[in-house]
Amino acid sequence: MAYMTRLPLEGTFNTRELGGYPTISGITNWQTFLRSDDLFSMTSKDIAYLENYGVQTIIDLRSEDEVKKRPCPSLQSIDYKNLPLITGNIPDATKLPPGESYSMGEFYLSCLQHGSDRIKVVLDCIAESEGCTLFHCAAGKDRTGIIAALLLGLAEVGREDIIANYQTTHTYLQANPVFSQPQIAGFPIEMLYSSPDYIACVLDYLMTHYYSVTHYLTEIGVSETTVKTIAERFVRSNELV
Template sequence: MDFISQPLPLTGAYNVRDLGGYPVQEGKTTKYKSFLRADSLANLTGDDRKYLYDYGVRLVIDLRAEAETQRNPDAVDRQVMEYMNFPLLDNIQSSFLQGKMPSDMSEMYIRLVEDSKTTLAAIFRKLAGAEGCALYHCTAGKDRTGIVTMLLLKLAGVDDKSIIDDYSVTEKYMQPVFLEQQKMIQSAGIEVPDFVFQSKSSFMQKLMQYMYRHYETAEDYLLQAGLSAHTVEQLKGKLV
């Protein structure tokens, strides 16, 4: 059985997972307690907050739009953790599912990596300089979080299958939340395609194929987005 990161035992979030444990070259694996990917932190309990602090989290990066953060603010203790908001506008969750829908999620992912280079560079600069463990998240921990995760894991040298598996498993962990969201949307009379609540391997596969064609490597993409070579090396050092 190939390794896939498991959710941390939290009550108020379903998809908080460490990027550690993935095989890379020379028999090494990615480091634990450097980066956590996550879904919404709006419902964290006091015990959840303590768990994340004890785990080493000192930086929380919120990838949601300002309207999303206002509607469902993160329940993190800003006295002991730095909180920063770097909005990645997916025009799906960021417009509360009322924007123009893409033909599938990969279309949105490709648009986002092309249109949000400046924001993504700022996110990766902050992650590179983070003290302790850095957590980044969106609403479901699937799309915007999935893009950041793919770039980090590619930078570390993780193989494509592991990255796609890490992305795909979100649908399983978030199923209770997705079912609830779908019910609410239907009762509001909003029509949303099923794929919005899916993390099919083909979505991530198409994005990665696009990245290979246009940038060759994650490192090349991040350098073109404005990161310095020094920052890229800092990130690699935190990953492996």
């Protein structure tokens, strides 16, 4: 099978591979982890493509209310799990007192600091899953971006590649009609951007306070066995001479 950075699906705009990134000890495996926007508009052809690609588990990071409004299509051979990374109404998280600016980086840090129990649940699920795992939220940028950064960091992918993986999202969001009119969606325009500063803030926090993604994960209760399981599945030795 040919590997593609962004999968050619008809009903999503931001379904992308985490494979192919250089690490300290090798390279991240293809067909292991996919990040995506929501799957509501996937066609039967898309579902068949994911099945043939080896996807065995889908982790939906959205809230229960979001899932009710835009549910995942019916799946026959793929295990679906709804594991909300943020509780409550997402637009409420963006409401600030008058005169205060909005920072996506601070929003991400809040997720790391106050949502660590939910991050642990997601990582445990990923370790228990077999085959390829697809995880997604609504746009495939924020909640998905946090999990992607943690997985890439756990694999010891370089900082510049983690940032580049995140930064690409805005380009694909511009083609998604759901997010083409943010004023109608009811959230700040900054929520559509994937500025490198947003995810760099997360990486700086993790390195400053925990020295590594692995240490952060173990500090929030993720077992060493889980960390090892994910790392061994995700990274293979570099075969280049």
